[in-house]
Amino acid sequence: MSVDGFLQRLRSEGRIVVVGASLAGLRAAETLRAEGFTGTLTLIGDEPYEPYDRPPLSKQVLLGRASAEHTALPRRRAIDAEWRLGVPATGLDMAAKRVRLADGDEVPYDRLLIATGVRARPWPNEAEAGLDGVFVLRTRDDAVALQRRLAEEPRRVFVIGAGFTGSEIASACHERGLPVTVAERGDAPLVGALGGVIGRVAAELQREHGVDLRTGVMVTRLEGDSAGRVRAAHLSDGSEVEADVVVVSLGATRNTEWLAGSGLGAGPRGIACDAGCRAFDIRGIVTDDIFVAGDVARSPHPLFGYQFLSLEHWGNAVSQAEIAAHNMLSDSVDRRPHMWVPAFWSSQFGVSIKSVGVPSMGTEILIAQGALAERRFTGVYGYQGRVIGAVTFDQTRWLEFYQHLIETTAPFPPPFPTVDRRSDGQRPLPADFPDPSVPTHGPTVTLSGYSPADRRITFTPGRH
Numbered sequence: 001m002s003v004d005g006f007l008q009r010l011r012s013e014g015r016i017v018v019v020g021a022s023l024a025g026l027r028a029a030e031t032l033r034a035e036g037f038t039g040t041l042t043l044i045g046d047e048p049y050e051p052y053d054r055p056p057l058s059k060q061v062l063l064g065r066a067s068a069e070h071t072a073l074p075r076r077r078a079i080d081a082e083w084r085l086g087v088p089a090t091g092l093d094m095a096a097k098r099v100r101l102a103d104g105d106e107v108p109y110d111r112l113l114i115a116t117g118v119r120a121r122p123w124p125n126e127a128e129a130g131l132d133g134v135f136v137l138r139t140r141d142d143a144v145a146l147q148r149r150l151a152e153e154p155r156r157v158f159v160i161g162a163g164f165t166g167s168e169i170a171s172a173c174h175e176r177g178l179p180v181t182v183a184e185r186g187d188a189p190l191v192g193a194l195g196g197v198i199g200r201v202a203a204e205l206q207r208e209h210g211v212d213l214r215t216g217v218m219v220t221r222l223e224g225d226s227a228g229r230v231r232a233a234h235l236s237d238g239s240e241v242e243a244d245v246v247v248v249s250l251g252a253t254r255n256t257e258w259l260a261g262s263g264l265g266a267g268p269r270g271i272a273c274d275a276g277c278r279a280f281d282i283r284g285i286v287t288d289d290i291f292v293a294g295d296v297a298r299s300p301h302p303l304f305g306y307q308f309l310s311l312e313h314w315g316n317a318v319s320q321a322e323i324a325a326h327n328m329l330s331d332s333v334d335r336r337p338h339m340w341v342p343a344f345w346s347s348q349f350g351v352s353i354k355s356v357g358v359p360s361m362g363t364e365i366l367i368a369q370g371a372l373a374e375r376r377f378t379g380v381y382g383y384q385g386r387v388i389g390a391v392t393f394d395q396t397r398w399l400e401f402y403q404h405l406i407e408t409t410a411p412f413p414p415p416f417p418t419v420d421r422r423s424d425g426q427r428p429l430p431a432d433f434p435d436p437s438v439p440t441h442g443p444t445v446t447l448s449g450y451s452p453a454d455r456r457i458t459f460t461p462g463r464h
Contacts, residue, residue, distance in 0.1 A: 013039050014037075014039040014040070014110040014111065015039060015040045015042070015108060015109050015110045015111075016032060016037065016039060016040070016041050016042070016109065016110065016111050016112070016113070016328065017042045017044065017099055017107055017108075017109035017111075017112050017113070018041070018042065018043045018044065018112075018113045018115060019044045019089045019099060019112070019113070019114050019115065019116055020044070020045065020113075020114065020115030020116040020117055020255075020294065020296070021043045021044065021045025021047070021050065021051055021083065021085060022045070022051050022052075022054075022115065022117055022294070022317075023051060023053070023054070023073060023294065023314065023317045023318065023321075024115035024117070024293045024294030024295075024317040024318070024320065024321040025043055025045070025051065025113070025115040025293075025294075025321070026043075026051040026073055026075075026079075026321075027076075027317070027318050027321040027322060027325075028113050028115065028293055028321035028322070028324055028325040029041060029043060029079045029081055029325075030075070030076045030077050030079055031321065031322045031325035031326060032079075032325045032328065032329065033077060033078070033079050033080065034076075034077060035325065035326060035329055036329070037329055039110075040082070041079060041080065041081040041082070042081060042082045042083075042084060042107055042109075043081050043082070043083050043084065043085075044084045044085075044087065044088075044089055044099065044101065044107065045083075045084070045085045045086070045087075046086070046087070046088035046089075047085065047086065047139060047140070047141075048085050048086035049072075049085065049140055050072060050083070050085065051072070051073045052068075052071040052072050052073055052140055053071045053072075053073050054071075054138070054314075055314060056071050057071065057137060057138075057139075057140065057142070057143035058137055058143075058165055058168040058169055058172065059168060059172065059347060061143045061144075061147055062137075062143065062146065062147050062150065062169065062172040062176075063172050063175055063176065064147060064151065064176075068140045068141075068143050068144045068147075071140065084101065084107070087101050087102050087103050087105075088101070088102045088258065089101060089102075089116070089258050090102050090258050091258060091259075091261075091262065092112075092258070092259055092262040092264065093106075093262070094262055094263050094264065094281075094287075094290070096108075097109050097110065097112075097289070099112065109289075110289065111289045111290070111291070111328050112289065112290045112291070113290075113291045113292070113293060113321075113324055113325070113328065114259075114271060114279065114290065114291070114292050114293075114296065115292070115293045115294045115296065115317075115321065116254075116255035116256070116258075116294075116296050117254075117255055117294055117295045117296055118138075118252035118253060118254050118255060118295045118296065118312065119138055119139075119252065119253055119255055120136035120137060120138035120139075120142070120248070120249075120250075120252060120253075121136075121248075121250040121251050121252060121253045122136060122248060122250075123136075123160070123222065123248045123250075125221075125222070128221065128222040128224070128230075129222075129248070130228075131222060131224040131228060131229060131230040131246075132224075132227075132228055132229040132230065133149065133154075133229050133230040133243075133244050133245050133246060134222060134230050134246045134248065135149070135245070135246070135247050135248065136247070136248050136249070137165060137169060137247060137249065138252070146245075146247065149245055150172075150173065150176055150178065150245070153178065154178065154243070154244045154245040155179065155242070155243070155244055156178075156179045156180065156181060156241070156242060156243040156244065156245070157169075157170075157173045157178055157179070157180045157181070157243060157245045157246075157247065158180075158181050158182075158183070158233050158241055158243035158245065158246045158247070159173075159180060159181070159182045159183070159246075159247045159249055160183055160219050160233070160246065160247065160248050160249060160250060161182075161183075161184060161248070161249035161250050161251070162182050162183075162184035162186070162188075162189035162190065162202075162206075162213070162215075162249075163189075163190065163192065163193065163249060163251060164190065164193065164344075164346045165249045166182060166184075166189075166247070166249030167182075167189050167190065167202065167206070167346070167348050168346060168347070168348050169247050169249060170182050170206060170211050170348075171209075171347075171348035171349045174209050174210060174211060174349065179210075179212070180210075180211055180212065181211070181212040181213075181214065181241050181243065182206065182211055182212070182213050182214065183214045183217055183218075183219055183233070183235060183241075184213070184214070184215050184216075184217075185216070185217065185218050186199070186215065186216070186434055187199065187215055187216055187434065188200050188202060188203045188215055189202040189203055189206060189213070189215075190202045190353075191432075191433070191434055192360065192433070192434060193344075193355075193359065193360060194355065194359050194360075194379075194391055195359065195360075195362065195365060195381075195431040195432050195433045196431070196432025196433065196434075197365050197372075197379070197429055197430075197431060197432055198365070198379060198391060199432075201372050201375060201393070203215065205348075205349050205351060205375060206349065209349045212241075214235065214237075214239075214241075217235045217236050217237050217239075218235065218236040219233050219234070219235055219236075220234050220235065220236050221233070221234040222234075222246060229244065230243065230244065230245070230246050231243075231244065233246060252295070252312060253268070254268065254269065254270045254271075254295065254296050254310070255296060256268070256270065256271060256296065259271070263281050263282055264279055264280075264281055264282065264287075264290065265279065265280035265281055265282050265284065266279075269298060269310060270292075270295075270296050270297055270298040270310045271292045271296055271297055271298060272298045272299075272308060273286075273291070273292040273297055273298065273299050274286050274299070274300070275299060275300055275301075275302075275337040275338055275339075276323070276327045276335045276336070276337060276338070277291045277292055277293055277297070277299065277320060277323055277324035277327055277338055278290070278291055278292075278327070279291060279292050291324040291327065291328055292324065293317065293320040293321040293323075293324040294316075294317040294320060294321060295310070295311070295312045295317065297310070297311075297320060298310050299320070299338055301339075302337075302339070303339075303341065303406065303407065303409070304358050304361060304388070307361075309342070309358070311342050313342055313343060313344050315340065315343050316340050316342060316343075319338065319340035320338050320340065323336055323337070323338045324338075341356060341357060341403055341406060341407060342355075342356065342357060342358055343355065343356045343399075343403075344356075351375055351393055351394055352392075352393070352394050352396060353391065353392070353393055354391070354392050354396050354399055355389060355390065355391040355392070356389065356390050356399050356402060356403045356406065357381065357387070357388055357389030357390060357402075357403070357406040358388055358389050359381045359388070359389035359390070359391055359431075360389075360433060361381070361383045361388045361389065362381025362382055362383050362388050362389055362431045362433070363382065363383055363384075363430070363431055363433075364381065364382040364383075364412070364428040364429065364430060364431055365379045365380065365381050365382070365428060365429055365430075365431040366379065366380045366382065366412075366413050366414070366427075366428045366429070367379050367429075368380050368398075368414065369395060369398055370393075370395055375393050375394065376393055376394045376395055377392070377393055377395060378390060378391070378392045378395045378398040378402070379391045379392075380402060380405075380412070380413075380414065381412075381431060382412030382413065382428060383412070385411055385412055386409050386410065386411055386412050387402065387405040387406050387409075387410045387411070387412045387414065388406065388412070389406065390402035390403070390405075390406070412428070413428055
């Protein structure tokens with residue numbers, strides 16, 4: 001059968017399976033139908049809910065301003081799909097083109113999209129993680145359980161990890177009038193994602209809002225009482241913090257274990273794919289019937305040195321899903337590369353924080369507009385003489401301008417004087433990112449090298 005004949009059959013009679021019924025999975029399914037796919041479409045999800053929006057979980061839901069049931073993602077069009085919800089995928093047979101499910105069923109496919117995303121990394125001590133009052137926050141059920149406990153007005157909330165999610169949880173606790181302690185093994189909040197210059201501003205922001213922020217420390221043990229309820233956290237500096245709610249915010253683990261032994265290039269850092277979202281096998285050879293999208297994907301980006309990037313971004317999930325869906329139905333000459341420029345936003349302690357590009361690649365930062373002391377500024381990151389990223393605190397209007405500089409590989413420092421005379425100066429500062437071999441929590445972009453089948457990379461969970 002010719003390529004054109006196969007694509008025509010795929011559009012009208014083929015079977016497409018999407019594993020991952022969240023944001024990327026839903027937007028891919030909608031795009032498939034929008035681009036004329038009339039065959040069988042199956043969406044498989046491990047949660048019992050239809051796709052919902054995750055960002056509100058650490059914001060409006062924890063504050064009690066929205067219920068988790070009202071976070072369902074809006075539908076852009078009908079997708080006429082078979083939904084297999086609450087049944088995780090447990091295996092993949094690439095030769096037979098079948099996805100195995102936890103209930104023993106197998107789902108055949110002609111083309112497969114993997115959008116299984118990430119899950120919250122749990123506290124590594126299973127017994128301590130099981131104490132009543134110890135939470136993670138990733139799913140709808142997580143948010144409901146944590147919100148109910150916060151509504152009971154605990155004496156103190158203890159947050160482990162000061163990345164974006166941990167910082168947003170601390171902000172929600174502050175807004176609810178709850179005493180909160182945050183422990184971070186790095187030197188400051190957000191340091192892994194935005195560097196030490198911005199991290200120090202974030203630290204001041206938390207402390208001025210009454211957060212008991214402990215940096216440069218690890219949590220060595222969670223202690224429970226005789227009834228199995230958490231009562232205290234012990235820190236590496238010898239201190240002890242009494243708390244009846246502990247939220248573990250140690251970053252995310254990519255959902256790839258179900259692909260072990262499948263022959264696909266999948267591992268702890270995600271599933272490697274090319275710029276067209278086609279997955280690599282373990283030999284580094286691209287497949288033509290398996291595609292990847294969303295948080296679980298690792299893909300090369302030409303704007304960032306063809307590094308394989310893993311992006312935990314809402315917008316990236318949408319863009320990559322749409323590209324993957326288009327390419328699943330297209331001949332090679334009509335396929336498109338995934339070229340979305342990373343962008344991220346967070347709201348905490350009354351400040352809107354937004355970034356574009358890959359700040360964590362930067363070695364220098366220039367405060368181009370505003371002032372750090374006022375917490376209203378734009379920081380521009382440089383790497384090897386070019387603009388690589390930008391971050392704003394309550395200055396969103398500048399992001400589009402700096403995104404254009406990133407896309408056009410503009411030189412760093414930008415070759416023009418600032419138009420804002422309140423700026424902290426014209427000279428770049430060291431961005432002060434931590435040693436990448438020392439874990440911190442909260443980066444939204446992970447750089448994972450060039451090799452799609454690099455087996456030298458291993459992950460061993462440890463204590464925070």
